[in-house]
Amino acid sequence: MNHPSNHPALPPVPTIVKEHHEKKKNQFFTHFDRVSLSSKLVACTICVLLIGITVISISIRTLVSNYMLEKTDNQLIQQSELVINNIEYLVKQQEQNAGNASSSPNSYFVQLQYTDGTKDSQGNPLTANLLMPQLNDGIVSVPVLPSNGDTKGITLGQPFTTQAHARQIVRISGDTGSGNDNDKDSDANSGSDLPDSGSGVTITLASPSPNADHDTIVAANSPWRIIAAYYTLKSGEVKGIVYVGLSLYDQIDTINTLTRYCIIVGVAVVLLAGSLATLIIQHTMSPLKRMEKTAAKIAAGDLSQRIPSAPENTEVGSLAASLNTMLARIETSFHEQQDTTDKMKQFVSDASHELRTPLAAIHGYAELYKMQRDMPGALERADESIAHIERSSQRMTVLVEDLLSLARLDEGRGIDVTGTVNLTSLLTDAVDDLHALDPDRAIKRTNIALVPSQDLNHPAMLTLADGDWPAITLPGDASRLRQVVTNIVGNIHRYTPADSPAEAALGILPAAIEPRELGRLSATDASLRRFIEAAEVGASMQTGYRYAVLQFVDHGPGVPDENRSRIFERFYTADPSRARQTGGTGLGLAIVQSVVKAHHGFICATASNGGGLTFTVVLPVDQIAAPAAPAQTDTKTGKIKTSWFSSNKQQ
Structure with a gap:
């Protein structure tokens, strides 16, 4: 009884082969991915050049070969008619040469195979080589042709290509002629060897002498282009078949020379193009190399790179x-x-x-x-x-x-910035509170004006001018803004002498700066200078967002320059002992700055003229719109559509 095997079944063979191919494929791509991008680009460039040059060379070779072959065929067709018309003359010339082919300088091979029963001296159908080009050292090229007038596989009047054999014609004196009988060519295409009328005989050797020139042997073994036609008498009787041929040696030599030229030029082009591609790719990739080095430095912790x-x-x-x-x-x-x-x-x-x-x-x-x-x-x-x-x-x-x-x-x-705040009323209440806290303090109410710049040494600046406060209503949280002015007034009360003068100023200025950008400014003198420059642009062009500007000026002890921007920090105190003799938690100005920034505003503390501290608060007067959409291009003009605060001009 057979029991089922406990061994797991092996996967089918196609699955194993597929997995093997996938593994090989993955290994190839793994190795390919490890190659640098520069090497890949250079290799791809060289491969494309090689493929292109190879295709072009093969195309040129084929085109020239077909053209020369067609030219040879046309030449054969034309010359075959001339040969047939003068065949009797060529036969007489052969008879005068004692049966040997004419050795006159020519490039054509002409053979006549009799089909009318004419026999040679040995009783075989007569084959006569009427023209046979002779090369150096008596070397001749004999094309391989059908014998005995057989035309099987040949279309008369249509050129065809056939192979050739190299033969050598030698002249032997009469007393030694019998010793070379074994070397005579018995090929029917070579014709009969007849005794010379002189003191020797001319025979055709089946193979050239080993001392013969190699190039001559190569030329003699080159194929021939042959055309066949009937030799017909005037009576209409077919006497034989005439084969007319031209050697393809010159054509083959030209094609080989052209091929060598294409190879040499192709190799030179590949080397030159590969070198240029390497230089160009390395130059082009050098910024990426620098990026790589910079990224390595950044990864090491140097973020300034x-x-x-x-x-x-x-x-x-x-x-x-x-x-x-x-x-x-x-x-x-x-x-x-x-x-x-x-x-x-x-x-x-x-x-x-x-x-x-x-x-x-x-x-x-x-x-x-x-x-x-x-x-x-x-x-x-x-x-x-x-x-x-x-x-x-x-x-x-x-x-x-x-x-x-x-x-x-x-x-x-x-905080709720969707409400409406009467800023003038808030400031009036704050001044009244300060006056109630310090009855002996002189508090002056002034307007804020912008003085344009005169030159580089006299930039634009904010100045206090006599006049009534303008009525200003703006969007915001009234309780939080009241907390702002109350804290500032409370600081003046706590940190300045009770009888020192103070000024409270209010005004409206247009400035070419967006509220959201203004709200991101730090509480420094440089940020205030930036707002003043934007206000100068807005005033000169009568454009920009409208801003309410408040200033609280005291003439107390002030704050050192190095600590002035830190007074808005949480729990900041100029007293290292944290005794807080004047009270407070140290969070008041931090809350003030947070409230102002929540309204997309700006606050800073600067030194007052003559000593003391000046708080400047800037708040947008108009409702803050949603973030602007990306700039759009006008399809007619091609320019970017912009809006330079046209809806926020000062009314």
């Missing part, structure tokens, strides 16, 4: 420009992320410190209460401890609320 520029109308130049733009953004993002991380670490440290202070106070006063509750006068001391605990908890509450407010602003929440 840039790819060398190239003409942007080229693929490499366009790629380099795009990569440089990407690298610049990556570097900027990396530094921003690094700065954000550093600020976050500092923020966490500062927040922990700020929260630890009131918590430590609460804990300390609670412990103090426990220690003194059983002592005399414990009730009065308990009230004092509870009061300290309450103040610390209030400070911690304010701090937590400010932190929560900043977190919401960072997330884009906690």
